[in-house]
Amino acid sequence: MEEYALAIQRLIEPEPVFGDIKNNLGFKRFLLRDLPKVNLEVEWLSLSHNLRKSSHRRKKQRS
Numbered sequence: 288m289e290e291y292a293l294a295i296q297r298l299i300e301p302e303p304v305f306g307d308i309k310n311n312l313g314f315k316r317f318l319l320r321d322l323p324k325v326n327l328e329v330e331w332l333s334l335s336h337n338l339r340k341s342s343h344r345r346k347k348q349r350s
Contacts, residue, residue: 308332
């Protein structure tokens with residue numbers, strides 16, 4: 288893929304997730320230091336994002 292296509296793909300896939308985590312969850316900076324701890328913190332943020340997303344889908348299906 289050319290560089291422009293990769294940039295467009297990047298906007299479509301992960302950027303909204305990071306925006307949601309920063310805006311809706313109030314994430315500003317990592318609380319932990321050291322790469323393994325930061326990776327763990329990212330995993331917790333991803334888990335909370337996915338759980339919220341799943342919860343919203345289930346609410347829509349019920350109504």
